[in-house]
Each structure stands twice: as structure tokens, then as C-alpha cells.
Amino acid sequence: MALDSGPSGFVVFDRVQKSYDGETLVVKDLNLSIGKGEFLTMLGPSGSGKTTCLMMLAGFETATHGEILLDGNPINNIPPHKRGIGMVFQNYALFPHMTVAENLAFPLEVRKLDKSTREEKVKRALDMVQMGAFGGRRPAQLSGGQQQRIALARALVFEPELVLMDEPLGALDKQLREHMQFEITNLAHSLGITTVYVTHDQTEALTMSDRVAVFDDGRIQQLAPPDTLYEEPENAFVAQFIGENNALSGKVEQIQGDRCTVRLDNGALIDAKPVNVSQPGERTTISIRPERVEFNPELGPDAHTLDAEVLEFIYMGDVFRTRLRVAGRDDFFVKTRNRADQVRLNAGEHVKIGWLPQDCRALDA
Incomplete structure (x- = not known):
């Protein structure tokens, strides 16, 4: 139309x-x-x-x-x-x-x-x-x-x-x-x-x-x-208001074309797409959707992996929603489809999570 x-x-x-x-x-x-x-x-x-x-x-x-x-x-x-x-x-x-x-x-x-x-x-x-x-x-x-x-x-x-x-x-x-x-x-x-x-x-x-x-x-x-x-x-605002969204705070280290490097507040370095940032030194909020994050990822050399601690494993019928502690925050969620081979996680377990840089956006702080 x-x-x-x-x-x-x-x-x-x-x-x-x-x-x-x-x-x-x-x-x-x-x-x-x-x-x-x-x-x-x-x-x-x-x-x-x-x-x-x-x-x-x-x-x-x-x-x-x-x-x-x-x-x-x-x-x-x-x-x-x-x-x-x-x-x-x-x-x-x-x-x-x-x-x-x-x-x-x-x-x-x-x-x-x-x-x-x-x-x-x-x-x-x-x-x-x-x-x-x-x-x-x-x-x-x-x-x-x-x-x-x-x-x-x-x-x-x-x-x-x-x-x-x-x-x-x-x-x-x-x-x-x-x-x-x-x-x-x-x-x-x-x-x-x-x-x-x-x-x-x-x-x-x-x-x-x-x-x-x-x-x-x-x-x-x-x-x-x-x-x-x-x-x-x-x-x-739009990232938080539309759908579920994970937000991690950090500071822009460098920007090169359609990729920027952000140092999270816990010291970890990750790459993201610069959307609402313009120069190094700026505070930023990293936005990543829960369904774009994978457990124990095998996403190739480009992917980011972070350590996470399981806080809650929630059964929702068609999906499982896992609440994690990531980079010092207790409100990071991962959504996975309910499949027959789904491994149920327990509170207190330590896991690796990861995503591709193109799924991650650097927005205003």
C-alpha cells in the first residue's frame, strides 16, 4: 500500500x-x-x-x-x-x-x-x-x-x-x-x-x-x-516501550562506520550498531531483544559472549523466559521457544549468553 x-x-x-x-x-x-x-x-x-x-x-x-x-x-x-x-x-x-x-x-x-x-x-x-x-x-x-x-x-x-x-x-x-x-x-x-x-x-x-x-x-x-x-x-524510549527489551549501560569507546565499540559499566567490551550516538566518550544504552540472545552460543567469531547467572526460569507455554544477572543488572531476559529438547535451567546456575553485533543497538543514555 x-x-x-x-x-x-x-x-x-x-x-x-x-x-x-x-x-x-x-x-x-x-x-x-x-x-x-x-x-x-x-x-x-x-x-x-x-x-x-x-x-x-x-x-x-x-x-x-x-x-x-x-x-x-x-x-x-x-x-x-x-x-x-x-x-x-x-x-x-x-x-x-x-x-x-x-x-x-x-x-x-x-x-x-x-x-x-x-x-x-x-x-x-x-x-x-x-x-x-x-x-x-x-x-x-x-x-x-x-x-x-x-x-x-x-x-x-x-x-x-x-x-x-x-x-x-x-x-x-x-x-x-x-x-x-x-x-x-x-x-x-x-x-x-x-x-x-x-x-x-x-x-x-x-x-x-x-x-x-x-x-x-x-x-x-x-x-x-x-x-x-x-x-x-x-x-x-521507543526500544523500551515497544516489546520487551534488554538495556545495558556503558560508554562509547570508538565509532567506525556502522559499528561502534562500547565499554559496559562492568568493564566488558561489546560491539553494537551506532544509532543515537555520535562520538567516543558518550554515555549510551545498549538495546538487545530477548529473543535475539542465545544460551551457550555457537554464533561464529563475530558474536559476543557474556557470563550470566540464572535468577529465574519461567514457563509461559509457548516460550520460556529466563531472568538473568548480566553485567551487574538483574533484569536481563532471554526468550527461548518451548521445544522438546529445551534444557530447564535452575536459579544459581552460571551460563554463557551471546548475540550478533548487528542485533544490538547503541541508543541514547
Whole structure:
């Protein structure tokens, strides 16, 4: 899928800032372009600015500075109900006194569509979310998952070009949430709808999105497809926030092209890919994913090996998660697949661990 990355995107935030008190910026100079038909997720911890961005796009908050454009048109001064945007919230926001069909017909009545057109669109939207038989029920007669499907159908019923979703699956149990993730992405792509999705759940962001914007402290820390975010984090915040990550502290000794040598705080020397370091003497955080580390490695002459002490061996079904003491830290993890020949390790055992230099990144301290 070709995605817009220039200012010609379908949704554009152009130097947008937001402050509630006139002093503290909760969104800082945001430039973001979202392509037509793209599924973009805004991911970040609480207070990072992601929901404020969504609310400015919806029209429920006003930008303090900068411009928001929809299909090339500025929308800062257009009220929410005239923006033609579908919205799905975590709390469903269904009218309890109306039937499911009446809930769906409401946005069509507001748009003054005739009765037969309304009925046809409501039927199509209900079929889309596999809820065709539930039109006569009230929201209170539905399960949480069913209510969320109806909320989704109501956001799609007037065929908007843009749908905004704010933590829509937060109230559902794990299995249902995973099923709904698949349904939502499938629907969005098959209908060609541009979707902006807000969550603090990294798994949700990685499995659903074309691109993910990782927010922290009112700024986008990295904007990239899910696999790039995970495999190539640009700073220590993204590395720690996306997936599991091992961090070891040290100082850059030398940099040569795409390889740098780092002396860890315990004195060990290791090679890494320099990503967010520029000169010798700089403090750095070494980032290495748990599944890239091997026990008693046979990875060739290039590999690093370190001594480690087993602190905990945790059975998780499909994987084993081993917590180790490495280079003076007690929070180093190795993930190995559950195989028939897996040797179970005991607390107190001493082992060798290793990885390839290209799997290891030198990031900001």
C-alpha cells in the first residue's frame, strides 16, 4: 500500500501545538501526514499527547497553534458534527433508550436521509459487523463485544472517509479483543477507510497498523511501520516501550562506520550498531531483544559472549523466559521457544549468553 508521507496527505497536522493553561504544551509542534486509506495508530503512555491529538482532529479540542487539514481543507474552525468523521470510543456511547437499529439510524437522520435509504444503510452496516439479527434489541441486552460491534457499525453507517477510534477495545477480554482487532483492520482495509486509532497497548498497535506514531512528552518519538519500530528503534524510549527489551549501560569507546565499540559499566567490551550516538566518550544504552540472545552460543567469531547467572526460569507455554544477572543488572531476559529438547535451567546456575553485533543497538543514555 502506498502511503502519503508529504504534506499532501489526507489528514495533515501542520505545526500543531496544544496547551490547556497557556504555559505547558501537551502537544509540541506536531507535523504528521496520514495517507488516504491508511491505518495509523497513535501509541504512547498516559499523558503523552496521543488522545489530545485525536480530540483536536475530531473537533472536541481546539489547537492552540498550527493547522489541521482534512483532504486539503483546514478544519480548525469547523464544529465536530460538520466534519463527517466516524468515532468509536471505549465506552461505546450508545443511546440506552434506543434499539440497535435506532442507534445506527440516528447519524443518518441528522444528515436528513429518507427512511428507505436509512433502513438500507442500517442493514448493510449491521451485516458488516455480523449483527444483522440484533436490530431490535436495546444496548443493555447485548454483551460488551456486541455493543462494541454496534458502536463500530454506527461509526461506519454514514460511510465516512475517516474514522477515529479511542481505546475502543480496552474494556474487552483478551480473546475477544484479539478477534476484534482482526475484524476492525479487515473492515477498514476492505472499505478503504482512513483510520486513526489511539491505544496504549503496544501489541494492538503492532498487529493492526500500517504505521505507528509513538508519542512521549507531547512529541512523536518515531513514526514507522510496526516491524521497523520493533527491529530498528531510534531511541531508548521507543526500544523500551515497544516489546520487551534488554538495556545495558556503558560508554562509547570508538565509532567506525556502522559499528561502534562500547565499554559496559562492568568493564566488558561489546560491539553494537551506532544509532543515537555520535562520538567516543558518550554515555549510551545498549538495546538487545530477548529473543535475539542465545544460551551457550555457537554464533561464529563475530558474536559476543557474556557470563550470566540464572535468577529465574519461567514457563509461559509457548516460550520460556529466563531472568538473568548480566553485567551487574538483574533484569536481563532471554526468550527461548518451548521445544522438546529445551534444557530447564535452575536459579544459581552460571551460563554463557551471546548475540550478533548487528542485533544490538547503541541508543541514547
